[in-house]
Amino acid sequence: MLVLTRKQNESIMVGDSVEITVVEVRGDQVKLGITAPKEIKVHRKEVYLAIQRENIDASKADIEKVGQIGGIFKKKVKN
Amino acid sequence: MKIKTKPYGEIEVEERQRIHFPDGIIGFEGINYYYLIDSREGPFYWLQSEEFTELAFLLVDPRIFRNDYKLMVRESDLKEIECEKEGDLLDFAIVTVPEDHSKISANLMGPIIINRKRRVAKQVISENEEYTVKHYILEEMKQQKKRLVESKNACSYTKAK
Secondary structure, three states, rough: OOOOOOOOOEEEOOOEEEEEEEEEEEEEEEEEEEEEEOOOOOOOOOHHHHHHHHHHHHOOOOHHHHHHHHHHHHHHHHH | OOOEOOOOOOEEEEHHHHOOOOEEOEEEEEOOOEEEEEEEOEEEEEEOOOOOOOOOEEEOHHHHHHOOOOOOHHHHHHHHOOOOOOHHHEEEOOOOOOOOHHHHHHEEEEEEEEEEOOOEEEOOOOOOOOOOOOOOOOHHHHHHHHHHHHHHHHHHHHOOO
């Protein structure tokens, strides 16, 4: 991993089109500004990981359980 | 044509049910073709992997339990599935069914969007930051019902005045 030291308002460039600026440093929090072309998606890593974990749990859906839920659901919808 | 499915064994499907996920599903990259199948259990759908019979996701339309649900995605995500008209867009949430099935939940943070005309789809990250990966469906249905009752009561109160 490349490690760079930056001060507030200083930036780094990733390739020609992505710029990451240190907007503010306060205590243990760093506020970053990211300028990137629209087609480059920027997400907090934990969001990505949360979705990945949830997908893995979801892939284990047990058909028998789903059957039981289907029953509850129909009742609920009718109410 | 016939395919093997996790929930129902071998069933008959049509070519138009075959959906291409160029990026796969997050955590399941490299698995690019699924069939969208109506569920026989309640208001769900199955997304059945073409390649791996054992891989199937349960899907739901979030509006079933949240009438205020709003899909918020980036223009670039819509472009990726070549979606130009709203009418071509289908969207679902992936459902998780835990051991205690009353805790069934839907992932509104990572919805599935499908261009039904071109049959191209993608799992995207919601731009609405209120949405999480775990919305308890039965709980939220109850709350929705409560809200409806409250708004009805509010109406009759206004009338009474």
